[in-house]
Amino acid sequence: MIMKKLKLFPKIFLYTFSVMLFIIIIAHIMIYTFAPQMLSSINSISENGIMIENALNTERFVSEAILRAFPFSFILSIIIAFICSFLFSRVITTPIKEISDTTEKMAKLKKEVSCSVYSFDEIGVLATNVNTLYKNLITTINNLEDEKIKSNEAEQLKVDFLRSASHELKTPVTALNAILENMILGVGKYKNKDVYLLECKEIADRLSHMIKEILDTSRLDFLAGSEKTEEFNLAEILNKICEPYQLISQSKGIDFQVTVQDTCLVNTSKKHMEKLLSNVLSNAVSYTELGHSVSVVLQKNKIMVKNECTPIPESIIPHLFEPFYRPDFARNRKDGGNGLGLYIVDMIAKSLNLTYTFKQMNALQGMCFTLYF
Known part of the structure; x- marks a missing residue:
């Protein structure tokens, strides 16, 4: 029980010293017992009485000499055994103690801690394994x-999004409720129900579209992980994506150009890619005035959407990708949509691990959105 409570160094020392002490005692006993007999057997080959007497005297002399030297030899052997046991125990326990001290620091998750490796034996392998295990743990x-x-940021973003969504929905709902209430009471101009029923219908349509956008946006996080990815050539579907916005541009007197400079192979979700580019194109067409242009340029590893418009200040650009954000210039509810377009673009790009930039053009007055693959 006492040995179990001892630390490694005294335990190894006592074990080693005990073994060496046992060997010393056995060796001295064997020397004292067998040395005179061996000498006697050597001298017993002669039958002469004088020789026998001399052999007996020699045996007695040797025994006495061994007995006299026994204390000094035994004490010296014990000292040597003590020193050897101490050195052996220290050599064995020092790397193990260092590993123990290091793992104690590792248990407190202190960084930049590692066991020193002095050899390639089992102790060295143990130190290496501990270092690897701790590195993987950290x-x-x-x-x-x-x-x-x-996760916390995502949860906070969802909370902020829901708060913003509830605020945005409150305005049209309140307006719709007020118009209907005045129509029921027949107050002033609201007696003309035919006119204000159409206005209620417009508000309801706008509200329905906004709810759909909010629901689609809230589902993007869940759909991104489950959506199937595939390799496709973006050049083959680009015209199909741009076609609706070319028609809108023609009706608004906007010049819409699509240029494919190279093949662009993309391995991602085709559905999300179409949604992302559709939102970018919709945003570009919405904020380009009559007589100006929108151009789409596809290269090997990126696509650029440029539109001539009033440049957006650098300080405002990051806020454009926030939900329901609308600057004062031409971005109200009537003209600028519901403020979710670029927010959806940002969410899809992050879910697909794509990077993008949105900045002012150098050559022309306008903005350029660049998506990198």
């Missing part, structure tokens, strides 16, 4: 912390 913890931060 990496896993860091990844979990990053995921936790991202």
Whole structure:
């Protein structure tokens, strides 16, 4: 029981010293017992009495000499055994103690901690394995912390989005309720129900469209992980994506050009890619005035959508990708949609691990959205 409570160094020392002490005692006993007999057997080959007497005297002399030297030899052997046991125990336990001290620091998750590797034996392999295990543990913890931060940010974004959505829905609902209430009471101009029923219909349509956009946006996070990815040539479907916006541009007197400079192979969700580009094109056409142009340029690893318009200040651009954000210039509810277009673009790009830029053009007065593959 006492040995079990001892630490590794005294335990190894006592074990080693005990074994060496046992060997010393056995060796001294064997020397004291067999040395005179071996000498006697050597001298017993002669039958002469004098020789026998001399052999007996020699045997007695040797025994006495061994007995006199026994204390000094035994004490010296014990000292040597003590020193050897101490050095052996220290050599064995020092790397193990260092591993123990290091793992104690690792248990407190201190970074930049590692076991020193002095050899390639089992202890060296143990130190290497501990270092590898701890490195993997720290990496896993860091990844979990990053995921936790991202999860918290995502939850906060959802909360903010729902708050903004409820605020945006409140306005048309309140307006619709007020018009209907005045029509029921027959107050002033609201007696003309035919006119205001049409206005109610417009508000309801706008409200329905907004609800659909909100629901689609809220489902993007869930659809991104389950949507099937495939490799396709974006050049083959680009004209199909641009076709509706070319027709809108013609009706508004806007010059809409599509240029395919190279084949662009993309491995992602085709459905989400179409949704992303549709929102970008819709945004570009909506904020391009009569007589100006919208151009789409497809290259090997990127697509650019340029539209001539009043340049947007650098300080405002990041806010355009926030939900329901509308600057003061030409971005009200009537002309500028519901403020979800670029927010959806940002969400889809993040879910597809794509990067983009949105900045002022250098050559012309306008904005350029660039999506990189």
